[in-house]
Amino acid sequence: MTDYTFLDALREQLARPENQSPHNRFLGIEVVHLEHARAVLRVPYAARLAGNATNGVLHGGVITTVIDSAGGWSVIAALGRRINIATLDLRIDYLKPATPGMAVTAAAHCYKVTRNVCFVRALAYHADRDDPIANCAASFMIKDTTLVQEEATQA
């Protein structure tokens, strides 16, 4: 199975909201772009998800969640197989508050894959990647390598 057909199938699958994880559905997160080792996700603005009622700025945790999800899908897109992964750690710098009313996009790049751990960089922004809201470095654990082989033989 080449990356191309795997990513095509994954794109089609993730285009349907019912295939998103329950928490991503709750936040309204959608996958807007997938390519090899890269994923771009978007979370719409919602006043109920504000961290501060006075200014309506989204809670930092919403940014963390969309970044973590983008990171996870960039890892799957890099591995070319939908295996079981888990976030090992992530560090986020909040560079500026998100503008109330605007959706937040998270773009993640899985820049290194090893046997057990995958390394990711990610940015969150509104429209302009050069004016980011948050910067992230994260690592993900490949949890079950036997599952990788089982899925590979099935494919």
Add this chain to the structure above:
Amino acid sequence: MSIIDALRAARQSRDYRGLGEAMPYIDALGITVTESPQGMLLTLAASSIHVGNPFTQALHGGFIGAFLETAAIVQLILEQDSDSLPKPINITVDYLRGGRVADTRAAARVTKLGRRVANVHASCWQDDPERPIATLSGHFLMS
């Protein structure tokens, strides 16, 4: 009620149910805030809406980070008599164990409360506080 009134009322009455007025995210996610002898305790009732991996039914890692960040902010609200909310500068989250769909708790400890910046450590667990599922360390801007 303004955010200032909500924070003051919560501190005075030691009843933190109104904190959601200041931080809507707390109510939207179903987080309950109470005070314990060790500090603020955040509780999240078991709910499948926080699942990030439908195959393993594990809680969403990003959401666990969000829960820890909320615990840090709420602890800072308790310790600092300020009319504004602390703003996160950066956070580091370490994931130690997978989170299941179960009651989840978080608490935070302020390591250093400076005039402008606070350093906070937070921990999140399900059954045993000694076996955290994730920890956070972060810097917050106190304005």
